Amino acid sequence: MQDAVLAMLAKEPSHGYELRARLQQSLGPLGESMNPGQIYVTLGRLEKAGLIVCEPSDSPDRKVYALTPSGQQRVAAWLTEVARPKPDLAEFHLKLVVAAAARLADPVELVAAQRRELLRILREAQLAALAEPAGSTAVVLLEGVMLRFQADLRWLDICERTWSTPHNEPEDT
Amino acid sequence: MNVLQTRRLTKEHGAGASRVRAVDEVDLDVPEGQTLAVMGPSGCGKSTLLHLLGGLERPxxxxxxxxxxxxxxxxxxxLARLRRRSIGFVFQAFHLVDELSTAENVELPALLAGRSLREARRRADFLLDQVGLADRARHLPSELSGGQRQRAAIARALANEPQVVLADEPTGNLDTAATTDVLRIFAELRAAGQTLVIVTHDERVAATADRLISMRDGMFVDDTRLLDGTGRLAGLIGLEG
Incomplete structure (x- = not known):
């Protein structure tokens, strides 16, 4: 979040509340968990790190923040950084493996429960997307979230097929 | 009240050793106003089930x-009479009549059910407006995008105010934006109390139903109610201070 807030200041120096409004507009329903003070905590950290400075302003309780040269460098670096994908699948995969091996639980049941949970959150994302006004940028984020969940659901189909066929159980058990 | 009901519903295909049960003794109750999605892998019997419900195939x-x-x-x-009056069908491939305009396609079921041309037109105008195609009424289906064709097909399915709408892979040929349009129309139908049964591969379509049935080998293996408002979404932000 620090990097995103920093990059928002590249357009022009801003107040904390302006930054917060821009963040919330971009994130839509996904930004609803952000607490109001979070942006000021982030700005405080960025100021301490010398990446932003507080500009003189007519009102002392409404601080205007601007990028420092090192802040500008960091924004440039962040923009060209490539995020490494992190599929969080190993834990669930191992859960199915050990459940089947030790007969602790039925892997197919675990898959069904996981599927129900994914469908519930996919539902929430889809209903939120339908409720967004036309042209909302938050919808793009919701689309991405939904595609991830759809991929997870398809992977669960593969898990189900694998674990519901007895001869596919690991032979070393 | 149940709008749809089946008891030990069975459909077999083929003969002798190659005989297969596409639908295997299925009991189903669909109450009025429910949106039900049926999912399952290809060949699980979900399309056959829909055809049996709609009287397109005999059990x-x-x-x-x-x-x-x-x-x-x-x-x-x-059966043909009942199909026309009580059931609205929506198919993956739209099945619009190519030679008729969008409005004429939507008027057709009402005319076949014996309504006057005036009545059929009024209903078609209303429905095309509802699905956002009022300005496409005089166009031929070939002049419409895939998403617009499916919206026209949904309007046609509603022409006779059916007791139930049966949709077979309604978003199967559509891109993301057109799928969203169809889901928005389904949400409006649901709010208006329309009973809807949707067979689908599309997890997004399934997730917006009230109830989701999973089929394998002609049988129901899961029957889940999907409830609104759980606050899971806000926790997904994935940004750290």
Whole structure:
């Protein structure tokens, strides 16, 4: 979040509340968990790190923040950084493996429960997307979230097929 | 009240050793106003189930009820009449009549059910407006995008105010934006109390239903109610201070 807030200041120096409004507009329903003070905590950290400075302003309780040269460098670096994908699948995969091996639980049941949970959150994302006004940028984020969940659901189909066929159980058990 | 009901509904294909049960003794109750999605891998019997519910295929055994009427034992003629009046179909490939305009396609079921041209037109105008195609009424289906064709097909399915709309892979040929349009229309139908059964591969479509049934080998293996408002989404932000 620090990097995103920093990059928002590249357009022009801003107040904390302006930054917060821009963040919330971009994130839509996904930004609803952000607490109001979070942006000021982030700005405080960025100021301490010398990446932003507080500009003189007519009102002392409404601080205007601007990028420092090192802040500008960091924004440039962040923009060209490539995020490494992190599929969080190993834990669930191992859960199915050990459940089947030790007969602790039925892997197919675990898959069904996981599927129900994914469908519930996919539902929430889809209903939120339908409720967004036309042209909302938050919808793009919701689309991405939904595609991830759809991929997870398809992977669960593969898990189900694998674990519901007895001869596919690991032979070393 | 149940709008749809089946008891030990069974459909077999083929003969002798190659005989397969596409639908295997299925009991189903769909109350009025429910949006039900049926999911499952190809060949699990979900499309056959939809055809049996809509009277497009006859069961090998078991019962199908639409409202208070048992349909599996009706004559062909009576069944065709019931299909026209009580059921709206939406297909993956739209199945619009290419030679007729969008409005004429939507008018057609009402005319076949014996309504006056004036009545059919009024209903078509209303429905095309509802699905956002008022300005496409005079266009031929070939002049519409895939998403617009499916919206026209949904309007047509609603022409006779059916007791139930049966949709077979309604978003199967559509891109993300057109899928969203269809989901928005389904959400409006649901709010208006329309009973809807959707067979789908699309997890987004399934997730917006009230109830989700999973089929494998002609049988139901899961039957889940999906409830609104759980606050899971806000926790997904994935940004750290």
């Amino acid at each position: 090998t055994a078991g019962e199908v009820w639409i409202g208070q009427r048992r349909t599996d034992s009706l004559s062909e003629r009576a």
